[in-house]
Amino acid sequence: MSEVFARTHTQKEDRLWVDKRSEDVNEVQSPPPPPIDEDEVWARIAGGHKRGRIYGMGVVPSHKYPHVFADPDDDDTASSPPDLREQVTLFNRKISQQAEAHAQRVAAVEAVCAKKTKSQEISDLKKAYSDIYSFLTQMGSSGSSSAAMPDMPPHRPPA
Incomplete structure (x- = not known):
């Protein structure tokens, strides 16, 4: 020109x-x-x-x-560093979301484990009741006096 x-x-x-x-x-x-x-x-x-x-x-x-x-539309990218505070905030949000999701998964696993534990306890109690009933029935039929043995309800298998 x-x-x-x-x-x-x-x-x-x-x-x-x-x-x-x-x-x-x-x-x-x-x-x-x-x-x-x-x-x-x-x-x-x-x-x-x-x-x-x-x-x-x-x-x-x-x-x-x-x-x-370099971004051709952004002249400031080459001269200014990235906003680290914004990046830290974004990372903290991601970490919080991941921690919340992890806590939900842990709670779900604990609920399943607690359910299994209660179910196992019930099963163990039913077996103990059956064993005690069998023992008492054997004791009653082995000739011990009926006066010393209280009346037992009829054996019903646990439900």
Whole structure:
């Protein structure tokens, strides 16, 4: 652009500026644009990076080409570090959710174990009752006096 401006705002004969404004603009030229990064252009055309890969380039290490992995819409990403407080908050939320899910699983397992334990206790009591009843029945039929043996209810198998 500066070359076009110079050709259109200078006189052909002596190459002097046509006016003061043209001369001032020429002195205060903007800095040259940054060089074009062909890798970045390719990455954008190819659809960006996905899982550390760029279409047509294969696996591309992000530390080797940080400019390719930078978000083109966010100019602050390269200059500012990530918000660590936000990351810590997110991690704490995840940990809390996982701890709650774990506590629910533990409670469910404990409930099943308690149910089995009560069921086992009931089974053990039924067996003990049956053993005692059998023992007392044998004692009564072995000739001991009926006065010493209280009347026993008829044996009914536990339900």
